[in-house]
Amino acid sequence: MTTSQTRTIGYLCPACRAKVIQPRAAFALAASGAAVSCACGRSCLTIDAEERRFRLAVPCGVCGGEHTAALDTERMLGDKGVGLACPQTGQLCCFIGADYEVERELERLSLAADKEAARGEDDALFTDSLIMHEVLSELKEIAARPHGVTCTCGSERYTMEVRPACVDLICADCGARLRVDAATDEDLDRLCCRWTLQIKGNQGG
Numbered sequence: 717m718t719t720s721q722t723r724t725i726g727y728l729c730p731a732c733r734a735k736v737i738q739p740r741a742a743f744a745l746a747a748s749g750a751a752v753s754c755a756c757g758r759s760c761l762t763i764d765a766e767e768r769r770f771r772l773a774v775p776c777g778v779c780g781g782e783h784t785a786a787l788d789t790e791r792m793l794g795d796k797g798v799g800l801a802c803p804q805t806g807q808l809c810c811f812i813g814a815d816y817e818v819e820r821e822l823e824r825l826s827l828a829a830d831k832e833a834a835r836g837e838d839d840a841l842f843t844d845s846l847i848m849h850e851v852l853s854e855l856k857e858i859a860a861r862p863h864g865v866t867c868t869c870g871s872e873r874y875t876m877e878v879r880p881a882c883v884d885l886i887c888a889d890c891g892a893r894l895r896v897d898a899a900t901d902e903d904l905d906r907l908c909c910r911w912t913l914q915i916k917g918n919q920g921g
């Protein structure tokens with residue numbers, strides 16, 4: 717894999733609405749993780765480095781809660797940007813990537829959080845940003861149904877990892893993932909036919 721020297725981490729502070737954007741050296745992240753705090757002192761995103769992955773706790777500027785996620789080393793330190801979406805609202809709430817990508821995405825997020833706007837712009841992070849936003853809002857509807865998103869391990873807790881052309885739903889308990897393509901109209905149509913989604917768990921089932 718290609719690794720970046722520096723990763724920029726960004727989120728929207730749920731307490732004061734500020735955009736929190738800070739760079740970290742890749743080697744420092746790999747060695748000891750990171751804590752990225754808002755200047756207001758009321759929110760902090762933490763990254764814990766484990767052997768082959770990173771555990772994140774992300775304050776969510778969209779729903780006001782906190783979301784946890786696990787990211788493979790490859791995703792965290794690779795040269796492509798990665799976003800995390802709020803499972804409650806289907807909106808992106810955290811970005812990790814190149815500084816300009818993170819700045820642009822957080823700018824969009826702060827606009828969206830303020831007035832549900834900002835769509836249809838040119839957006840290099842996603843193959844098709846309109847489809848991506850439709851897929852995220854469909855996922856939000858599925859998640860709102862009783863047992864909308866489940867894992868065969870029995871869990872109903874999950875995180876969403878947003879990639880340029882797909883969204884991965886990752887079971888918070890067993891780590892299994894379900895990939896939802898999000899690049900074409902067909903991908904969207906296929907998702908809209910689904911009433912619920914099930915992740916195939918890593919153990920049991």
Ligand SMILES: [Zn+2]
Nearest residue numbers: 729732754756
């Ligand atoms: Zn703040």
Ligand SMILES: [Zn+2]
Nearest residue numbers: 776779802804
């Ligand atoms: Zn949230």
Ligand SMILES: [Zn+2]
Nearest residue numbers: 867869887890
């Ligand atoms: Zn599971």
